[in-house]
Amino acid sequence: MTQNRKIAILISGRGSNMLALMDAIESGRLDAQVAVVISNRPENQGIELAKSRGYTSVIMPSQGISRQQHEQLLIAELKWHNPALICLAGYMRLLSPEFVQTFPQQILNIHPSLLPAFPGLDVQKQALDYGAKYSGCTVHFVDEGCDSGAIIAQTVVPILDQDTAKTLADRILVEEHKLYAGAIQFILNKNWEIIGRRVLATKN
């Protein structure tokens, strides 16, 4: 039986990480298939890009219904596509513990800081205001907390004296686009284990 290497990508907006994953797959750097792109917001740039590239794209609005109802619909859609991994890429909603427990060790997120520093929102501004000299990006498993799951991969980005939140975000984004595909490949290849909080490569 061939191994399931399907991924679902969940987005809310711009979709540049989603595009980077598609580029990595199309150029053979990431051995995976995009089963579906799901956006919780209608008419955003990301979902238009996914459609224009011919990927199965679903808009599942989160406004106007309860979190529970929205997540039930999302779970049903995801189970239909049966992805090995659910990759959050700028998905601007916290997932409930029930959702997370439905897909154990199957949900990944990319976050534009060096976790555990600066979880949450506006993190480049947080890093600048704190006076940090380095930031970066993190790919991690999603658990029941906010940006608190086990870390899979990180890239360090120096903070320059002249940085604004925008210039720092732009430089981090370049690294995000490189980091996520490699982290997904590593997880799909299954040569890893979690010991405590540590995601470690297993020896073959």
Ligand code: GRF
């Ligand atoms: C990225 O910085 C990502 O790390 C964060 O949200 C942003 C999404 O950007 N979670 P994009 O939609 O992938 O362009």
